[in-house]
Structure formats: structure tokens, C-alpha cells
Amino acid sequence: MQKFAVMGHGVVGSGVVELFYKNKDSIITRSGDEMDLKYILDIRDFPNLEYCDKFTKDFEQILNDPEVTVVAEVMGGLNPAYDYTKRLLLAGKSVVTSNKELVAAKGAELLGIAKEKNVSYLYEASVGGGIPIIRPISQCLAANDINEILGILNGTTNFIMTKMIREGMSFDDALSLAQSLGYAERNPSADVDGHDACRKICILASLAFGKHVYPAQVHTEGITKITGEDVAYAGAFDSVIKLIGRVKKQDDGTIQCSVGPVVLSKDSQLSSVDDVFNAIMVRGDATGDVMFYGKGAGKLPTASAVMADIIDCVKHIDGRKFVKWEEGSNEYVADYLEDTVSLYVRAKTANNEEAQKAIDGAFGKVKYVTFEGAPAHEIVFITEEGTEKDLRATIKSLSSIIEPINILRVCE
């Protein structure tokens, strides 16, 4: 018989407890061992819950109980989650987490401790909510050299973009709707500014390439500057605008890693991923493109991933060889401006004809895009591939003729 604890009785934590009691029989069958919930850590009281006797406000009680072999950390935030996780691992308990902020900041260290102590630190729920992605990358694709991962990693911004694309909503209206539906927080910055997606691509990058990538190293842009016009121009180019997190390996051993709105071809499988759904495309040398799709957030999907990790810990209580990441380094993540890209450029201009001449002269070949009812005195074009640095320098050289409104990466 193994006992587990859940730290945090918020959305995800209460989902884990609910799911455990709902599917208890099959969960025990699949874990191959008797198991039960022993503690729930929360500073609040929940006197009306059926399982109210499980609550404790005292972390030490969990830490010092030898019966507890697995702990789910679903508190979120860096502190005290970091301290608690570290002490639990050092005490020889396995920890599973949905805390992307913590994994993105301290994953290398915590995985290192787990390995040293021969326990597990599992984080399936930290990326893609209920979508299986961490285990498939670390196990199913283990024979591959992964070249690139790109994905729609944040459901809130994908919901907003979908409303803008499908229903012509403005960003502000779509955000308000997302807030009223509970998809976006009152302060939506973590989502709309790309920070949440950034943490997730850091975790995927660290796992896939074995070296920690820290959020501060990743060039991150949000979707707040995207307007209905951008969506329409992209549509005219047979594309949609999606917030994409992306990491790719380079020949020199460094990686390119970024988060930002991307003009994405409708030929991409990712382009039809709508509403609050997430999808992650993994490009391996043997498998080619493999995509994982599902709900990237929400109480039960996320709880499902946490519970699966708990089952895994119970199953492999005798120790498991899990891949850890090395600590990262400054020079490991290359300057995003050195990346070879194609750019969507939307600019104001007083004279379209003159602007077109100047653009053709400076860039050689570009594709112009417009749509019926496009604003006057705007010019939109897609460049050929070049380093972002060079392309931006060329755009700057045209500053007497065009004034950029939005510059986005293009992805086929």
C-alpha cells in the first residue's frame, strides 16, 4: 500500500482528488499496487467536503510521514513550491507537478536531485494540460534525434485568436469574452504576453535537447498588437495567425528558441487547432512530423496528467532511470535575430506605388498581400528567407517611405 499527498486544493488539486475517487478502481489496477490519498495541503478549510479529514495546513506532516511515497505539487508559483519540492525529493519521496513556472526555472536542479535520490520528478501536466507530451518525447521518440518542436501552447491566446479569425472579433472583445468564460485571468498578461507559452517551450526544449533553457533566454512576444487587419492580411495569404512556441537545433550545437505570433500556412496541421485546444508538433529524424492535440488546460484534463504521473511513481517505486537535463548556459541559446526566417511586414505609407518600388529595390523578390477593404495607405508584404537581423535592417533602410505597424514571422 502506498500513500500520496496533494499540495494545493485549487482548480488542479481539487481535480486530482475528484478524479482519484471517481476512477479509483481502475487507477489502482493500473498502478499495480494498492494506493490511497493521505493528505491534502491547503491553508484554507473545506469543512463540507466528503474528504475533509484529509486536509492539513502543515507541510512538515507530509514531509515527515514515511507512509507518503508520492506527492503532487499543484500549488503553482515558485515559492514555497520550490522549497517544498526540494525537501520532499531530498527526503526520498517522488514528486509530480503541474507547475510549469517551477519546472521552467528549476527543472535541471530538481531532476538532478531526483536522480541522485533514485526517486521520480515527473511533470507531464506542466505542458499541454491533459495532452500526453512529456512521456511520448522522453520514451516513445527516444530512438529519434529531435530536430524541432513547435506548438500552440496556450489555450487562452488560441481562443482569442480563433475568435478574431473566425468571427472577426477585435482583440479586446475576444479577451473580454475569454475572461467572462473563465479562460483568461483578470490580469491576462501571463497568457497574452506569451510568458505561459514561453515556460512551456522552455520545458520542451530542455527535455528534447537535454540542456536547460531558461525563460529569460527566450525571445518572447505576445499577441496584444495583433489586429483584425493582420488576421485578414494573413487570410489573404492563405494563412492564420497563431501564437507559436518553437525550438530548433542548430548545427553548431546551439538552439533557436522563441515565442511569438506567427503567420502560419493553412497547410500546417497546427493551423486548424482552434479554441482552447493546444497542439504540439515534434519533428524527429526517424518519425518525421508527429503531432499531439488536446485540451491544454482545465481542471480535469490537467488533473488527468497529474494522476497519470502519480500512477507512474507508484508503479516504479523501486526507482527509475529518468533522463535528467544538464544545467543551461548563456551561449547555448542563440540570438533570435540570427535565425533564418521569412517575415510578414505590415507598414504605413503615404505613397503605395513609391513604397512598392522601394521595397522591390531593397528586397528583390517579395509577395504583396491585400484584401478587399484593406486600409488605405498600408502596404503588406512577405519577404524571402534571410536572417531576421538582415531583413529588419533592410526594413529600417526604408524608414523614409514605410513605417512598420507589425512585423511577424512566417511559417509554412
Added chain:
Amino acid sequence: MQKFAVMGHGVVGSGVVELFYKNKDSIITRSGDEMDLKYILDIRDFPNLEYCDKFTKDFEQILNDPEVTVVAEVMGGLNPAYDYTKRLLLAGKSVVTSNKELVAAKGAELLGIAKEKNVSYLYEASVGGGIPIIRPISQCLAANDINEILGILNGTTNFIMTKMIREGMSFDDALSLAQSLGYAERNPSADVDGHDACRKICILASLAFGKHVYPAQVHTEGITKITGEDVAYAGAFDSVIKLIGRVKKQDDGTIQCSVGPVVLSKDSQLSSVDDVFNAIMVRGDATGDVMFYGKGAGKLPTASAVMADIIDCVKHIDGRKFVKWEEGSNEYVADYLEDTVSLYVRAKTANNEEAQKAIDGAFGKVKYVTFEGAPAHEIVFITEEGTEKDLRATIKSLSSIIEPINILRVCE
């Protein structure tokens, strides 16, 4: 140091060997133990290969070598693969396989032996080629009660349907093209008649619901009767025709399981899965819809899945609690005619107006579909939901007025 053997040096087997040597360093790192290839079993000689010293024609040599802990069975077919696998498992060696025919026919028995002997029998490559699907279902979604699985499980037929839908090709032309590209065999029956997809849905059904489903229990239809007109009618209904394998749990403990061409709404994520790609949608009570997408066949994608299973065996050489299936039973798979469905009915009629009156009278509400240039004297309609048995009886009652050409299930 652990040694493994590969039985069969065909497309998949040679891919496994190639992949092992190509990514050897990272494969060894991920398996957590030194490992090497010791034997390749094949009746043919390959004197020009770099690794020609690994070949043997003698199965007993592999069976009796205590150094060999893991064997990849990539021979295909029931015999001698079944006999070899059984003897290897009984001898305490782990076996991994891409052999869907064998797993679909004998999975319950072989998994039972593996469990008894505390070794692994892994079959990730038997469904979806390089797409991670077996491990995600058995591990990542372990906290879920799965309600339904449906998928595009055969790349050859999906390629043919894509050519018919996108380029207006006839079935025969699309099949010839698939054959000339090496996607279809000279005798294409296993693919186009749905047998391959049937084996795969049997494996998924057995895994998800814990009880073996045998191919003979599954109502299976192929795509040979689908014409360009059907594709056009479906298009007018905002749908595409795809060969879908499907299994769902029923309240009485039985399951519905079938393979056949389905009129699939373009709103479904599966509808945009084209060419030789496969995709599998898993519906769990906690996760909601989760989809897995990628190349369902091919040398390196399939070899990648086999190699991942080998790594897993090497990692967990000390024994692994793997979920086995029970043997199946006759009454476990319900009569497909009892399933509640909506049907697409395409029929000849001498008098469209009279036919429409009779259909309206017999069915109540239906949706009629046509397209510009549709054949004269044909009527096509989509029924409301009912049991397939009742719907077919109603169609039969109209036999003096309409003569069915094709009847397909509709899926939203």
C-alpha cells in the same frame, strides 16, 4: 551490457538496425545501460552489409543465448512469429513487435505469458507506425476512463481517399498511383478492404478496455465501392469520406467496434488528416478529446517505435508491471447493426420527386444532398440517428422506389 536481436531484415527490420547505428550514442544514453545488437535473423544472405557478421539463419541460437535479453520481432505474419515469440517470452526474454496481425490475434495470450515471466511484450509499432499511441494510452491516460477511440489507421487508404477528394481521381487511378509509389502492395486487399485497419482497432480496443477483441468480431468494410460521386456528395454536406476504425464502450459492458468508410464532418480534427498520415482520437472522461498524428507506416517511423520499445525493455530489465488484457468472448462485441448511427444513403431512382415523398414519409426528417453535375436519377440523403438495423429496414421498405448504391455511416 545488454544484447538484443532483430528477427526479420525486411523494411522495418533493416530500419531498426540502421536507426540503432545512426543514433547509437543517444539511444544508449536514454536506455541507461550499455547495449548492442547481437543477431539479425533472416533466411537471406546480406554479404555486402557492414554488419553482415550479425546475421544468423538459426532461431535457436537467439533463443539459447543468455546474453540476449530483448528481441525485436519484425517478421510479420502469424507463423513462425507466434511460435518464436512464445518461446522467447517463456525463455524469459522481452519481445517487442511491429506485427499487428500477431498482436491482434494472440495479444492476450502473449501478454499473459510476458506478465507471468516478468518480462515485457511491447507493441508500440503495431499501431500508427511512428506515432506514440500505445504508451500514451496505457500510461499518460491511465487516470481516465476511456469512452471511445476512433482513427485513420491505414495510410494507404488515406492516401487514396485524399487523391479522390483533393484531385478528383477515381479509386482505380488513386490505387494505381499508390502502388507505383510503393504505398500499396500489388495485392492491395489488406489495405483497401480494411483488414489492416481492423487489426489496429482490435489492438487499441483490447488495450483501452482490457479485453481482447478479435478481428473476426469486427464488422469491416473497405473503400473499394466509394466513387467520385460519393466524395462530391459528402463535400456538399461539408464532409469528407475517410476509412475510420472505431470502438466505443456501451453502458452494458459490451463494446461497439467497426471499420468502414465514414462521411466525416469537416469540423472533425480527423478530417484534415491527409495523404499517408494517420491520426487517432482518444476520448477520455477527464481529458476530453486527445489526438495523435503522424506517419502511420514507413521504414524509419516504424523502426523508431520498435527501437523505443527496445530502449524501454533495456531500461526496465528488472521487470515491469505491464497491463495485460483478458481473453475476449463472443458476447463482448455487440452486433454492429444495434449501434445508433446516422446514415448517408445514395440510391438510384426512376422518379426523384416520388422518391423524396416516400423517403420523407418513411423517415420523417432527412437532409438531402446534391452537387452541380450530380448524376440524374440519383437521390442522396442523410438520416437522423437510429439503430443501423432500423434505418436499414426502413431503406429496404422503400425498395420499390429507391435502389441503394452506397450506404455509409455519418460522423460529426
